[in-house]
Amino acid sequence: MDFGFIVKSIPLYVKAAEFTLQLSFWGILLSLFIGLVCSLITYYKVNLLDKVVQIYIELSRNTPLLIQLFFLYYGFAKIGIKFEAYSCAIFGLAFLGGSYMAEAFRSGLEAVSKIQIETGLSIGLNRWQLMRYIILPQAFSIAIPAIGANAIFLLKETSVVSAIALADLMFVAKDLIGMYYKTTEALTMLVVAYLIILLPISLLLTFIERKVRHAGFGD
Amino acid sequence: MQDLGINVIFEGSNLLRLLIGLWVTMRIAIVAIAISVVLGIAFGIVMTAKNRWIQWIARLYLESIRIIPILVWLFIFYFGITKVLHIHLGAEVVSVLVFSLWGIAEMGDIVRGAITSLPVHQRASGRALGLTDLQIYRYIIIPQAVRRLIPAAINLATRMIKTTSLVVLIGVVEVLKVGQQIIEVSILKTPSASFWVYACIFALYFIICYPISLWSKKLELKWQNQ
Numbered sequence: 001m002d003f004g005f006i007v008k009s010i011p012l013y014v015k016a017a018e019f020t021l022q023l024s025f026w027g028i029l030l031s032l033f034i035g036l037v038c039s040l041i042t043y044y045k046v047n048l049l050d051k052v053v054q055i056y057i058e059l060s061r062n063t064p065l066l067i068q069l070f071f072l073y074y075g076f077a078k079i080g081i082k083f084e085a086y087s088c089a090i091f092g093l094a095f096l097g098g099s100y101m102a103e104a105f106r107s108g109l110e111a112v113s114k115i116q117i118e119t120g121l122s123i124g125l126n127r128w129q130l131m132r133y134i135i136l137p138q139a140f141s142i143a144i145p146a147i148g149a150n151a152i153f154l155l156k157e158t159s160v161v162s163a164i165a166l167a168d169l170m171f172v173a174k175d176l177i178g179m180y181y182k183t184t185e186a187l188t189m190l191v192v193a194y195l196i197i198l199l200p201i202s203l204l205l206t207f208i209e210r211k212v213r214h215a216g217f218g219d
Numbered sequence: 220m221q222d223l224g225i226n227v228i229f230e231g232s233n234l235l236r237l238l239i240g241l242w243v244t245m246r247i248a249i250v251a252i253a254i255s256v257v258l259g260i261a262f263g264i265v266m267t268a269k270n271r272w273i274q275w276i277a278r279l280y281l282e283s284i285r286i287i288p289i290l291v292w293l294f295i296f297y298f299g300i301t302k303v304l305h306i307h308l309g310a311e312v313v314s315v316l317v318f319s320l321w322g323i324a325e326m327g328d329i330v331r332g333a334i335t336s337l338p339v340h341q342r343a344s345g346r347a348l349g350l351t352d353l354q355i356y357r358y359i360i361i362p363q364a365v366r367r368l369i370p371a372a373i374n375l376a377t378r379m380i381k382t383t384s385l386v387v388l389i390g391v392v393e394v395l396k397v398g399q400q401i402i403e404v405s406i407l408k409t410p411s412a413s414f415w416v417y418a419c420i421f422a423l424y425f426i427i428c429y430p431i432s433l434w435s436k437k438l439e440l441k442w443q444n445q
Contacts, residue, residue, distance in 0.1 A: 062377070062428035064384040067421050070395065074402075075417035078224075078410060159288040163388060170290060177298060187299040190291055198286050 005185050009176060013193050016172040021197065023086075023168065024155045027093030031154060032147070034094055035101025042102070043109045053102070060099040066160050068092050073164045089161040093154055100150045108143030109135065144212055148205040152198060169193050224411035228419050233401050237416075240397035241423055244383045247314045247391075251383075252376050254315075255322025262323050263330020277327070284324040290385050292317045297389045314386040318379055325375050333368035334360065366442045373435035377428045384424070394420055 038053045060068075069092045072083060083091065112135050120134040162171035169190055176186035228234055266277045284292070297313045300306075308316075337360060345355040387395040398416045405412045 058429060058432075059425060062381075062432055063421055063424045064381040066384045066387075067395070067417070067424055071414075071417040071421050075414040078412070078414045156288040159290040160385070170288075170294075173294065183298045183302045187291075187295050191287060191295070194287055194291060202282075202286060 001188070002182060002185055005180070005182050006189060009172075009185070009189060012172050012176075013169065013189050016167060016169045017193050017197060019166070020155075020158050020168045023089055023093070023161065023166070024151075024158050026090045027097060027158070028151050028154050030090065030094035031097025031101045031150070034098030035103075035105050038098060038102035039105035039109055042106060057099040057102060060095055065092060065096050065157050066163060068095060069160065069164055085161075085164050085166050088164060089158070089166055092161075093158065096157065097150060097154045100153065101147065104143045104146035104150055105139065107146065108139035108141075111142045112138045141212060145205070145209045148201075148208060152201055152205065155198065155201070156194075224409050224415045227401065227405050227409045227412045227415050230405070234419075236397050236401065237394055237419060237423070240392070240394035241420075241427075243311075243391060243393040244386060245380070245427070247311060247318060247386060248376075248380045248383045250315050251318035251322050252379055254319040255326045255375075255379070256372070258319070259323045259326020260330050262327030263334065266327055266331040267334050281324045281328055284321055289317065289321060289382055290388060292321070293385060293389050310386065310389045310391045313389065314383065314391060318383060321382075322375065322379055326372060329368050329371045329375065330364070332371075333364040336367060337363055370435045370439035370442075373431060373438070377431045377435075380428055380431075381424065394423065 038057065041049045041053050069088065072092055072095075073085060073088045076083065116134055116138065117130065120130045125133065158168060159170045161168050162174060165171075173186045173190040177183050180186075228237075262277070265273060266281075268274065293313065296317050297308070297310060301308050301313075341359055341363065342355060345359045350358065384393075384395065387393055398420050402413045402416050409415075
């Protein structure tokens, strides 16, 4: 192990980690938005739109992100729709994550009991108030473990974007291996970087999950 | 507009070449899934052991596989371990190895979940009836656990099939690589080749994974209602 090399490469990894985090942040945010919209459409069984949502979910869940990215980045460019690599990666992540988030929200929405809704209606809430004050808060707290798991999943999936020439953690490691042949050092740093990002999130998620389960079992 | 770009798929033996490329990833997936099912069940049963050390080691294995992206594991095994140990492993061998290690961990967790989620009274009732440990496993635990784990295991299989698309990044010549070759050859004649080729690969993955996930959903619904 060449520790001098490791120390020298730290700034590169920090920059790449920032990029990975930034990309994941926008990807996850957009996924949440898409997921919420899709799950509401299926929940209210909006005519026609719910069929579209269903097709989207199946398409996105049954194809790999790498292929989605290649299709978006190299494929669409040739028929006149050009994306920058960065927006393409965010869009790809959101396309993939949206369906996973939709499933998480859907299971949350379905878990809100009929009595809750009927009670809301009987005290004279309108549809919007019912959604805002009764259904969404409960659905959200039920869905949180699944949402967290999806967020980690998406963060890990960003490792693929180096394939469309974006400078994420994977890209830096590949670069260092290619240029200096410092394989062990580059890979060790890569693992350390991912652990620094993912371990706290994963621990936080375990903690939240325990909290939610406690809330579920009784006061 | 010149001739339709979609023709590039059907020119010469292009479609056949894509399918052969797809078979390379499927072969990796199938071997890894087979290994994962067999060893994963064993690992899952080990995970239910009462011994603290065994539990701790199993947990460490599962979590360390889980927290690092698969692509990173592929790199570690393909570039790192081969260099440290001074051995040469082909990209396909490495892929099978990494996907098996991942599959065993995930399958083990599914099996563990299925076994431990059975209510304790099931086991206790069996004992009260005078069944031996083996009979309890044979007639009470396994039939119920299997119903809980099969949909999840099928889901894992589709995840593994999808994730094997990553092997192109450590140099396995599979469907994406073949696609790139086809695009390079026909780029002058059909500028839109990359759209159609990647669309075709996208569709191929969908055609493989969709029926499998449909099947798992069906089984889940069927067994839920019983």
